[in-house]
Amino acid sequence: MVKAYLRYEFSAAFGVITSAANPTYDATGKLLFTSSLESISVWNAKQGSLVRQLSPVVASSSCGGSPSSPVAEVTVLCIAPAGTTIAAGYSDGTVRLWDYESGECTVTFKGHKSGVSCLRYQGTAAGAGGGSAGGALLASGGRDTDVIVWDVAGETGLYRLRGHKDQVTDVVFLPGQSKLVSASKDGSVRVWDLDTQHCCQTLGGHRAEVWALDVNPAGTRLATGASDNEIRVFAIRDPESESAAAAAAAPSSSSAPSALRDHTVLVPMGSVRRGAASHERVALLRFSGEGQWLGVQGAGRGLELFRVRDEDEARKKLKRRKKRRKEKATKKAEQRKEKAGGQQQQQQGQGGSDDDDEEGAAGGEEEEEEDTLKASDELEAVQLVAAKGAKLRAFCFAPPAARLPPGVACRLALARSDNAIEIVDVSSDSHAYSPFSRLDLPGHRSDIRALALSPDDSALLSASSAGLKLWNPRTGSCLSTMEGGYGLSVLFAPGNKFAVVGTKEGTLEVFDLGAASRVHVEEAAHGGAVWALAPLPDKSGFISGGADKTIKFWQWSVVAPSSGGSRQLRLAHVRSVAMADDVLALRVSPDGRLLAVALLDATVKVYYADSMKFFLSLYGHKLPVLCMDISSDSSLLLTGSSDKNIKIWGLDFGDCHRSLFAHGDAVMSVAWVPGTHYAFSAGKDRLLKYWDLDRCELLLELGGHHGEVWALAVSQFGDFVVTGSHDRSIRRWERTSEPFFVEEERERRLESLFEADLEATAADKDTAAAGGAGGAAAGADATAAAPAGRRTLEAVSAADAIIEALEVAALEMERLRGADKERAEAEAEGRPPPRPLPMNAVMQGLAPSAYVLKVVSGVRASELEQAVMMLPFADALRLLGYLPKWLEAGGTAVELTVRLAVLVVRLHQGQLAATAAARPVLMRLQRRLRAAAQGLKDVVGFNMAGLGHLGRRLKEREGVTEGDAVLPAKRQLMA
Structure with a gap:
């Protein structure tokens, strides 16, 4: 009989505050968004509490998903300029749009072949969470060197812009123009015309990779940051409006044609040097929401702030610069005259007219150049914000709507590489920065090296390099944080009120969990790292093993402090036993009879626990055993090693029952499910595996971590298991009622x-x-556009569904024609009519055209284009034949019909022109398509006009203006 098992599935992840992506505020400044590996965390910026997490649905293996592949990590975030939408780019090339109020993923775009490196909405205010209208278009740049423009409302990709030779690092829309600017590691900045979908300007003046760019909120300046120590600034022109103005002002002027030919959008204004301390490359560059500040973050710990001078200040700076230059030139001229001799002066006076003219012309050119503003006139370096103890990953400015206290010029949220968010305020007077708040308690600063569940599964302890944290394993909330040494092993003391941690320094630390403090340190516990702690089954104490080649027995003792207060737990050393090599793992059998010790020489020694008399020596691993566990019935020993194998040993005779190749890297932790011979193993290959070791079969592969899995702990009833990883996350996997x-x-x-x-x-x-294609073009059209989407399994499935629907509809139409023919023959011969045809169960009683419409409407808008592109021409022609029928039916599929017609005609234009059977279909479509589209446009316009009229009447009835109506709602939100 085939045996069934209960499935374990991912339940929750906690412990990650911020990961690879940039933080960003919402439009009000009350919410702060950070990436937490594959999820987006929404924090209350004032309280520092987690509001919700936006997590993609994990495809379980029961649904055909890949059980061992983790969900892609969030790489970039961008808040929409209006509404409650945030866009997230992922490391697998996916772009998801989330409604952060409801927590739902509204749209999923798949177009990039590798990770998304940058995102930007059209109309997004620079450096802020919102504040300007727009958001209809979304641009994404990827490591695959492509820029894709997405239609947010239509939920589809518009086109792919190709031309960069390396990763696209940043993109930005130019306000008021149909232009997009992109930067790349190939050292170029490209300006794309979105109307023609081609590159209209390329800036190649950067001497290294360009890592960031941004446009000020006014849309007049663009700043770029590269691998060097300069910030380059460009003035933004609008060639179309300037050409139209020039043509209208001087239609007959000879200079008008040259103005019309000038399509330069970005005009260099020079550069500003970064500070001497900013020797790293630029990682991020953003303007504040008001445009008064420019933040330039390096790849290290520094963030340099520049104050943006207004027009009047910049002009004053220009005048001072011109004055200083003129004084300098005068001084140099006087020095030259003093050095010149009398004869040379005479010769110079006789024949110096041409030289004087040339010098005057040169001076005129310099004066003309000096009349234009430069980057140094507008930018002033004022402050270097330095992070202490960790590097900066990204930053963001608080939006203009955020309520800042008096004397604060701007507020910055800094994402640190040690899993923390630091919020600082910059003073208006001295421009000094001061910490406002810090979000670091709900996560560790480094790897999670050890985990321990309390006997009643109500608490979870995790140890890292900075100390200990106590968690609620059910909810994922951090209950307390205790500073301590570099923890490598941890266990609960009886009663769950105290805990013991073995550290890398060789000490044993005792923590009072109720007081969240360290109460005792056993300094001379071991002479090296304490790799293992094993509690005794009778709860009288525990055993420790370390790198000093000894194992030590300890008993619990309770002391009363001399100053009064509650009694404290202490450790009493009982005895020490020397080993032949470093001790890496320890386990005492549940019946208390045996003690298993794993040594650095790749062997496991088994002793009688009471007398420490040698019993068994288990050898077979090629590399040291890093972890082990003994089953609840004390009959089996499970070991995991650096040789990627797990071995099952019998404790009666020390025989190896089975050796299994378990992981793709070292096995770091193993644990039996209590009361069974099922077990879990975790390794550096980032996987958690579930085994039936009676049959020696792999049951499940559970992937989800983005780093090495260091530790795992199984609950007392086996209903859940928790894992800790190098990615600083703790994940909980729960047993479900679903059999497999x-x-x-x-x-x-x-x-x-x-x-x-x-x-x-x-x-x-x-x-x-x-x-x-690029090679064939040989550079003639290296910046051509391409379709935005990419072929995915979902698109292939959608294409198959459309083809199947077309075939089913064709068979149904043939069946209906046969029935009509039989009915006509019966009427002609005077026979009774045949019985009506039974309903087609596959089509659910729908007509063929309605059934095809239902299937096509079920395809997601983001996958429809790719699905139609994969249709053979014969099926595309059949689909085209249904479009006039949908329009004649007068339904609501006008927009879908227009989109399909444009797609099919664009993809198969040549074959349609050469196919005679397509002509009648195209003629019918031409007669109906424009009228249907115009009718839909009229309906939308009528509805918009009606809504506007109702809004105006409502305001008139209430007797308030628009600002007065919105102000109470704003006050309520800001309260």
Whole structure:
């Protein structure tokens, strides 16, 4: 009989405050968004509390997803300029749009072949969470060197802009123009005309990779940051409006044609040197929401602030610069005259008219250059914000709507590399910065090296380099934080009120969990790192083992402080036993009879726990055993090693029952499920695996961590398991009531590998095709546009569904025609009519055209274009034949019909022109399509006009202006 098991599935992740992506505020400044690996954390910026997490749905293996592949990590965040939407780019090239009020993912875009490196909404205020109208378009840049422009309202990709030769590092829309600017590691800055979808200007003056750029809120200046120590500034022109103005002002002037030919958008204004301490490359560059500040973050610990002077201040600076230059030139001229001799002066006076004219012309050119503003006239370096103890990952300015206290010029949120957010205020007077708040308690500063669950599963302890944290494993909330040494092992004392931590320094630290403090340190516990702690089954004490080649027995003792107060736990050393090598792991059998000791020489020694008499020596691992556990019935020993294997040993005779290749890297932790012979193992390959060790079969692969998994702990009833990782996250996996079978799970794993290989092959083909097209063009059209989407398994499934629907509809139409023919023959021969045809269950009683419409409407808008592109021409022609029928039915599918018609005609224009059967369909479509689209446009316009009229009447009835109506709501939000 085939055995069924209960499935474990990912339940929650906690402990990560900020990861790779940039933080960003919402429009009010009350909410702060950070990336927490694959999730987006929404924090209350004032209280420092977690409001909610936006997490993508994990595809479980029961649904055909890849069980071992983690969800991609968030790489970049961008808040929409209006509404409650935030866009997130992921490391697998996906872009998701989230409604952070409801917590739902509204749209998913798949277009990039590798990670998304930058995102920007059209109309987003620089450096702020919002504040300007727009957001209809979203631009994304990826590591695949492409820039993709997405239609947010239409939920589809518009086009892909190609031309960069390396990763696209930043993008920004130019306000008031249909232009997009992108920066890349290839050292170029490109300006794209979104109307023609081509590059209209390329700036190649940067001497190294360009890492960041931004536009000020006024839309007049663009700043770029590269790998050097200069910030380059460009003035933004609008060639179309200037050409139109020039043509209107002087239609007959000879200079008008030259003005019309000038398509330069970005005009260099010079550069500003960064401070001497800012020797790293620029990592991020952003203007504040008001445009008064420019923040330039380096790749290290420094963030340099520049104050942006207004027009009057910049002009005064220009005048002072001109005056200083004139004085300098005069002084140099006087020095030259003093050095010149009498004869030379005479010769110079006789024949110096031409030289004087040339010097005058040169001086005129310099004076003309000096009349224009430069970057140094507008930017003034005022402050260097330095992070202490960790590097900066990113930063963001608080939006203009944020309520700042008096005397504060701006507020910055700094994302640190040690899993913390620091918020600082910059003074208006001295421009000095001071810390406002710090968000660091709900997470560790470094790797989580050890985990321990309390006997009643109500508390979870995690140890790292900075100390200990106490968690509620059910809710994921951090209960307390205790500073201590570099923890490598941890266990609860009886009663769950105290805990003991073994440290890298060789000490044993006792913590009072109720008081959240360290109450005792056993300094001379070991002469090296304490790698293992094992509690005694009778709860009288524990055993410790370390790098000093000794194991030590300890007993619990309670002392009363001399000053009064509650009694404290202390450790009493009982005895020490020397080992032949470093002790890496310890376990005492649940019956208290045996003690297993793993040594650095790759062997496991088994002793009688009461007398320390040698019993067994287990050898077979090629590398040291890093972890082990003994089953609840004290019959089996499970060991995990650096050789990537786990071994099951019998404790009766020391025989190896089975050796299994378990992980792709070192096995770091193993644990039995209490009362069973099921076990979990975790390794450096970032996987958690579930085993049936009676049958020696792999049951589940649970992927989710983005770093090495150092520790795991199983609950007393096996209903959940928690893991701690190098990515600083703690993940909880819960046992569900869903059964599964080993063979089915094995088939799903093979299918997931096959599907991943298919996607990789399709991506390689697309890359090769793009490269071949680029090579054939030989640089003549190196910046051509391409379709935005990419071929995914979802798009292939959608194309298959459309083809199947077309075939079912064709068979149904043939069946209906046959029935009509039989009915006509019966009427002609005077026979009774045949019985009506039974309803087609597949089509659910719908007509063929309605059934095809239902299937096509079910395809997501972001995948429709790719699905239609994969249709053969014959199926595309059949689909085109249904479009006039949908319009004649008078339904609501006008927009979908127009989009499909444009797609099919654009993709198969040549074949449609050469196919005679397509002509009648195109003629019918031409007659109906424009009228239907105009009718829909009229309906939308009428509705908008009606809503506007109702709004005006409502304001008149209430007798308030628009500002007065909005002000109470703003006050309520800011309260």
